[in-house]
Amino acid sequence: MAKRPADPANGNEPAARQVVPMRDFSRSLPMSLLRAREAVMRQFRPSLREHGLTEQQWRILRALAAIEAAEVTELARTAFLLGPSLSRILRDLEARNLIERKTAKADLRRSMVSISKEGVKLMASVAPSSEAIYAEITQRFGARKLAELQEMLGELEQSLAELGAGEEASAEE
């Protein structure tokens, strides 16, 4: 193994040091978004946890609270969850009696999901602290800036929505 010259600073022998040219990793857009979201969610998680809810379960309850009932697919779109995740979570929420399910009469494939009374009660117990946290975030960051940020995020989403739609050219089979 006389393969490498001695390393002056320490006994290690790194295989590479900036061999592949790329942007600074920590400043990439995905990382920025990830970190920002984590910073926000970190504020909410403890409160949700106290009430025995995960972030996703909370999303589902919130989505359901605003409407009477929804098909699973529609709910997935609203709560921004993939079908399989939603399936599992609905199973658990139903077991906890937080939601109710009934298959549609007209189309036996569809099932209509709605929040139960217990679900509403749970939501009511979580909402105040959740709203308080959101208010605190808004105040810290600034309401105007927050609105601007959300505007930009929406535009970003728009820009990319067009992109991801019509092209599956390269390595699809």
Added chain:
Amino acid sequence: MAKRPADPANGNEPAARQVVPMRDFSRSLPMSLLRAREAVMRQFRPSLREHGLTEQQWRILRALAAIEAAEVTELARTAFLLGPSLSRILRDLEARNLIERKTAKADLRRSMVSISKEGVKLMASVAPSSEAIYAEITQRFGARKLAELQEMLGELEQSLAELGAGEEASAEE
């Protein structure tokens, strides 16, 4: 009661309809961030997938490519992964010979992780398309707006970092 009046439109009986007052769900900051990030990652995932890498594995390789070697904890911070996730992924990356590990001589608890030659080779094969995608995103959204967005995201993170640090007053034990 007669808790609820009959529902005129259909045979269902929803337990609640906007019973708990909350902001419009789809416009909450966490959702905006989640959707934006998903829109971005959707662009990258296919390319990574072709090379047999997940998003997180790619983050680790990128982080390692810029430095010679790093302790696991340091790497977790850089790649923004929790310890347990990182442990598993490192185990797998090591099995695939994409990284190398050696325990530090001075402190047997620490292990120094570095990217291997194979790892560098793999990175080199992914980087071009990854950079191209990033360039496309930048162009679509606008370089200036992108910079602004990242600036705001950083500020948001800052605002909340202070908040989450010094307070564990309420229901901690």
Added chain:
DNA sequence: GGGAGATACTTAACATGTTAAGTGAATGCG
């Protein structure tokens, strides 16, 4: 009206997120 294809989910399998507990090694202090 019958069968091919599309739909609405659900299951399965594997990877990661998240919290708690475990393990071995270093540190500090009596």
Added chain:
DNA sequence: CGCATTCACTTAACATGTTAAGTATCTCCC
């Protein structure tokens, strides 16, 4: 020195993300 504490990581356990398959139902066209 001895031992409790802290530290760096790993394992474990459970929930979700992600893709692929499976299942039942529905649609449409011949």
